[in-house]
Amino acid sequence: MSARGTSPRSYGGESPWQPRFERERAARKEAERLLEEKSRELYSLNEQLREAQEVLEERVRERTRELEASRQEALRASEAKSDFLANMSHEIRTPITAILGFSELAIEQVRDPEVLKFVQTIDRNGRHLLDLVNDILDLSKIEAGKVEIEELPCSVDQLTGEVTSLLAGRASQQGLTLEFEKVGSVPEAVETDPMRLRQILLNIIGNAIKFTPEGSVRVQLRAARESGAIRLVFDVIDTGVGIGPDKVDRIFSEFEQADTSITRRFGGTGLGLALSRRMASMLGGEVELVHSEPEVGSTFRVTIRAADIGAPWSGIPTPAPRNEASLPVESLPSLEGLRVLLVEDSPTNRNLFVFLLEREGIQLGIACDGREALAEVERANAADEAYDVILMDMQMPVLDGYSAAAELRRRGETTPIIALTAQAMVGDRERCLAAGCTAYVPKPVDRRMLLSEILAAVTRESDPTA
Amino acid sequence: MKGIVFTELLELIEEKFGFDTSDAVLAKAQTSNGGAYTAVGAYDHKELLSIVSALSEETGVSAPILVKTFGEHLFTRFSQLYPQFFEGVDDAFAFLSRVESVIHVEVRKLYPGSELPSFEHRQEGDQLEMVYRSERPFADLAEGLIAACCRHYEEESSIEREDHEDRTVFRVIRVGTRTP
Numbered sequence: 001m002s003a004r005g006t007s008p009r010s011y012g013g014e015s016p017w018q019p020r021f022e023r024e025r026a027a028r029k030e031a032e033r034l035l036e037e038k039s040r041e042l043y044s045l046n047e048q049l050r051e052a053q054e055v056l057e058e059r060v061r062e063r064t065r066e067l068e069a070s071r072q073e074a075l076r077a078s079e080a081k082s083d084f085l086a087n088m089s090h091e092i093r094t095p096i097t098a099i100l101g102f103s104e105l106a107i108e109q110v111r112d113p114e115v116l117k118f119v120q121t122i123d124r125n126g127r128h129l130l131d132l133v134n135d136i137l138d139l140s141k142i143e144a145g146k147v148e149i150e151e152l153p154c155s156v157d158q159l160t161g162e163v164t165s166l167l168a169g170r171a172s173q174q175g176l177t178l179e180f181e182k183v184g185s186v187p188e189a190v191e192t193d194p195m196r197l198r199q200i201l202l203n204i205i206g207n208a209i210k211f212t213p214e215g216s217v218r219v220q221l222r223a224a225r226e227s228g229a230i231r232l233v234f235d236v237i238d239t240g241v242g243i244g245p246d247k248v249d250r251i252f253s254e255f256e257q258a259d260t261s262i263t264r265r266f267g268g269t270g271l272g273l274a275l276s277r278r279m280a281s282m283l284g285g286e287v288e289l290v291h292s293e294p295e296v297g298s299t300f301r302v303t304i305r306a307a308d309i310g311a312p313w314s315g316i317p318t319p320a321p322r323n324e325a326s327l328p329v330e331s332l333p334s335l336e337g338l339r340v341l342l343v344e345d346s347p348t349n350r351n352l353f354v355f356l357l358e359r360e361g362i363q364l365g366i367a368c369d370g371r372e373a374l375a376e377v378e379r380a381n382a383a384d385e386a387y388d389v390i391l392m393d394m395q396m397p398v399l400d401g402y403s404a405a406a407e408l409r410r411r412g413e414t415t416p417i418i419a420l421t422a423q424a425m426v427g428d429r430e431r432c433l434a435a436g437c438t439a440y441v442p443k444p445v446d447r448r449m450l451l452s453e454i455l456a457a458v459t460r461e462s463d464p465t466a
Numbered sequence: 467m468k469g470i471v472f473t474e475l476l477e478l479i480e481e482k483f484g485f486d487t488s489d490a491v492l493a494k495a496q497t498s499n500g501g502a503y504t505a506v507g508a509y510d511h512k513e514l515l516s517i518v519s520a521l522s523e524e525t526g527v528s529a530p531i532l533v534k535t536f537g538e539h540l541f542t543r544f545s546q547l548y549p550q551f552f553e554g555v556d557d558a559f560a561f562l563s564r565v566e567s568v569i570h571v572e573v574r575k576l577y578p579g580s581e582l583p584s585f586e587h588r589q590e591g592d593q594l595e596m597v598y599r600s601e602r603p604f605a606d607l608a609e610g611l612i613a614a615c616c617r618h619y620e621e622e623s624s625i626e627r628e629d630h631e632d633r634t635v636f637r638v639i640r641v642g643t644r645t646p
Binding site: 028029032035036039040043 | 504505506575576577
């Protein structure tokens, strides 16, 4: 647009300033026009940008909806899976109980060395099957977020001592030395989940023993204060087969071992490390492979964060007290003449328990479900033949063990009740105790554990200060 | 107020009354920049009132008439500068009905935050009622613009004006199309 209508009259037509003035005015107007044009372009670019952003946001919302739907779907599937596994576990454990129970009895009685080998194979494979079921169960519980962490005061020394003494037999069978030492001072007690920690240590130290054909396995414990908590570090150092650098990445994956030949050579489920790592992370820590060299050995490190309960620190290891439940059966006082009511629905398991307990001279009463148990306890009490201990299976038809135990307690029955359960899952023990049971023995039942629990129950009963 | 109103007014003064008058007006008026306005700027509307009143003093023409005349001129200039607003708009009522919904929207795109007057409109047959509301007293300018719009479309109309405290109502009554 030109500088329109600027009348030359006022300048008298001849002023040299007029063309200059008009040029400047034209330039100003051109600048204004350009500016408006650029503004319009800028506006439309902004609009495009805004629209693109809206499209993008809508896409993000859509994706989020899709993802949420998939997540819900996956959660449902995962829940279904863990329900299925929990049910399967019970179904699988019941026959394993029978297999292991009878194979244990058979091992004691068979004289023919060849048959003994067969039975030992059955026993070993049965235990392997049980480990497998246990690991899968634990992992699926953790995945389903159904594992709850307990916070209990416990002695790390004692706990580690227990674990190493439990594994000492296996180590010495292989001719290995198993050592536990403290580096620096550690608190005498911390608050953590002792059951989980025990499980992790059993796993990692057990692994170290398994993969060490000769030499030693050393466990070093260190502790440090860390922002209001205590960091416990367990280094498990072995002189075993080691892990090649190309396989290090895979050892923590579920169902993976460094090498499939490992399974053939050493056995195992391939779940132990994955499980331990998950549990350690639930205890605020981790499991890592610090160092490994094929044919030289590996160092695994378990770290957990425990709550500081202000216990004193010391550097001298306290001797691990012996676990009452693991006392050898020979040293148990006689249970002869003890009156025990066995409540169990499976005929096979009933036979096994009858065999186990009657050998000890126990007088056994039998009930096949919770309702029969209630009637039998009532009858026995009325006949002045009250039972000393009740062994109660938890999963039964008609009336299950939880309800039966609760009902007995409601009626004022004080007889110790030992829960027998094949669930053997986290939180199960608590559920049994909450129902009114005195103690808990997981299936497949370990004979010595069962007998010492029975003994402990009657001892507590006769000595109220215990 | 948009700078184009100032630049167009000054050019109109130069054209109608000459540079000497425009110099005299600017000398007398209260302006923030001595009259160096640019179309893409925005300035206090009081400066425009001050220029108009100085011009009125210089020329002896009343301010309302000056403003209304300026409004007519401004419309013509708009039609030259922004022909896109006239595309596909076939008569004055159609154009006036779009002031609020199209033209002001476009102005805001280029100049966000512009303080524009509002125009409500209602058409009944050959009568269009426009209600002008503004923070500033430029109903005369609006009247000039409306009148020029009708002329632009070569329509013969009468414009009735009703001033209220908070608004001015213009009633545009179409009499017929001007025939050459």
